[in-house]
Amino acid sequence: MIVKKIKREKSAKPKAWQIGDxxxxxxxxxRANAHEKIAHAGGRNFLSGSHNGQKAEMIALAQESVHSxxxxxHWVFSFKENxxxxxxQVDELVDIFLTHMGLKEHQAVYGLHQNTNNFHVHIAVNxxxxxxxxxxxxxxxxxxxxAHKVVALLERKQGWSSEENSRxxxxxxxxxxxxxxxxxxxxxPEPRSGAQDFERATGEKSAQxxxxxxxxxxxxxxxxxxxxxx
Numbered sequence: 712m713i714v715k716k717i718k719r720e721k722s723a724k725p726k727a728w729q730i731g732d733x734x735x736x737x738x739x740x741x742r743a744n745a746h747e748k749i750a751h752a753g754g755r756n757f758l759s760g761s762h763n764g765q766k767a768e769m770i771a772l773a774q775e776s777v778h779s780x781x782x783x784x785h786w787v788f789s790f791k792e793n794x795x796x797x798x799x800q801v802d803e804l805v806d807i808f809l810t811h812m813g814l815k816e817h818q819a820v821y822g823l824h825q826n827t828n829n830f831h832v833h834i835a836v837n838x839x840x841x842x843x844x845x846x847x848x849x850x851x852x853x854x855x856x857x858a859h860k861v862v863a864l865l866e867r868k869q870g871w872s873s874e875e876n877s878r879x880x881x882x883x884x885x886x887x888x889x890x891x892x893x894x895x896x897x898x899x900p901e902p903r904s905g906a907q908d909f910e911r912a913t914g915e916k917s918a919q920x921x922x923x924x925x926x927x928x929x930x931x932x933x934x935x936x937x938x939x940x941x
Contacts (some may be wrong), residue, residue: 712790712862712871716785717785717786726770733835743828748824748826749822772837773869775844778846812849829910831911862895
């Protein structure tokens with residue numbers, strides 16, 4: 712499983728429009744990409760049960776923030792090819808994510824998207840607390856590190872296969888611990904995020920992965936520069 716925090720791009724659109732576009736994409740991805748389908752969707756901590764109502768609530772709360780240009784964060788959890796979570800597992804994923812990020816009481820909209828054989832969960836979470844109106848910084852700003860711990864917990868609890876370059880693992884006693892350096896040295900390299908995005912979008916291996924798979928053993932076993940070049 713891979714987790715990624717989507718970087719917010721600069722936009723001339725008002726905050727309300729940006730949030731509305733994000734929520735619409737999570738619930739209706741086929742409007743932006745005909746090959747991407749929605750398999751399951753849900754929300755947390757809203758008064759309304761409708762899509763438009765929840766979107767309006769998230770926009771209204773985010774507009775209260777005067778110190779944050781964009782209090783709504785966008786996260787994606789991607790499963791390996793041919794791994795298909797159930798609706799219950801997606802709901803549980805979101806609950807575990809929100810709890811461990813310290814956002815359990817915050818507004819969240821999520822959707823399970825399917826593109827060919829790849830499934831991924833998009834989550835838009837409002838870091839502004841609905842009661843205190845304070846914008847929370849999960850894990851004191853080290854939110855990506857906390858999200859990688861969530862990945863380890865999900866892989867252990869739901870039985871998903873882990874990536875070769877995973878940062879964390881879960882011990883038998885339930886403790887989340889950093890993967891040791893010597894373990895990483897035995898792992899094969901993974902393509903960069905751009906190449907992985909291409910693979911998830913197309914269902915095909917990227918040129919970088921092909922080069923790594925073919926070149927990894929050659930580089931590792933070469934005994935001289937001449938042998939490596941050959």
